Amino acid sequence: MSSPSTQPFAMGGREFVAMMASLQALQALAIDAMLPALGVMSHDLGVDGSNERQLIIGIFLIASGLGSLFPGALADRFGRRPVLFVCVGGYVLFSLAAALAPTFGALLAMRACAGVLSSGMIVVSSATIRDRFSGDKMARTQSLVSVVFMIVPMAAPTLGLAVLELFGNWRWVFGIMAGLGAAVFVWAWLRLPETLHPEFRQKIDVRAIAGNMRIAFTTRSAIGYVFALALIQGALFGYINSSQQLVAEHFGAGDLFPLVFGAMAIAMAMANLTNSRIVMRFGARRVSHAAVIAYIILGATQLFFASGEDETIWQFIPIMTLNLCVMGFISANFSAIALQPFARIAGAAASLQVFLRMVIGSVLGALIGQAYDGSARPLAVALVAAGVGCLLLVMFSERGKLFRRLHGQVEQA
Structure with a gap:
């Protein structure tokens, strides 16, 4: 059952999907636009270690995870809009600060701060x-959001490369991030109503927040999916962290790397679009x-080819692309299944x-x-x-029974 918003929801479905996707895509932009510039950034700031450059991505991701524990409880108390605008505004400011970073350490610090704020988005x-949808409808909406969201991984590396070629300076990549963040801020400020139902507002009380977190953590039907998706995302982040070295350098894609990365993102977007059309059935x-x-x-097929001495890019890319497509079917559905039981504490549950x-x-x-x-x-x-760990965790949540379709699932109070 959908929860009504506290204001008339004049925004159409397509605009809502586009806005939610844009908010989530700002975080992806902060990751993928960096990829073509990692080598230039690290060299310019005096860091030449081949793997050390990955910290520009890794620190942002870790900070995003740590920062995500708090916004949900605040959004359950004060509403979605105030928390959202603090987070987007902070993202813009720290992106600008990263553009001015004088040292590699300062850049990592600004990336960490931007990561913490981006988690709130x-x-x-x-x-x-979740305020607006539940069940398979929520999975369908999240899939549509992911379709739009995937445009960013498709375009971001090319955007980063274009900025480098146009301005000759990696610092402008952060300037573009700040500008796009500011545009989304204005759009949401003008068009997004408050969606938290007044009756669902929670108190800012340590025991109440801890209790909500405990409910979210101990609900068996949800928590297995959370940890399962964490494993899948870990593998995805591992690919993103090493993709520039692996695809551009090891497999010799060179300057074609952004195009290869973008094509794989298009395939993942198409998978999400397909999911949005079949999930209701x-x-x-x-x-x-x-x-x-x-x-x-x-994954096993990828390991078979990778174990050989002469794996080629024509073996790696098609299998990895299919892997990303399958991940598109997993991510949106797992997210919806895990958040389904928590209508009244959607913010706290989403944070955890x-x-x-x-x-x-x-x-x-x-x-x-x-x-x-x-x-x-x-x-x-x-x-x-x-993949194996994911399957075991899903079986835990489903009590050993796969491929069921549940109807009339009871929501947690």
């Missing part, structure tokens, strides 16, 4: 979607459970779930990235391990 947008559980099995098979996913995923992603050894083997091993 993910948490609040997720809670806002088959259900989020059936679709995502089948996707997990396919993910394991693709994003916190667990981002912290676990970013730490795993950093470890996978740092394990890069000049081949695709560490990533392939991570894909298989993440």
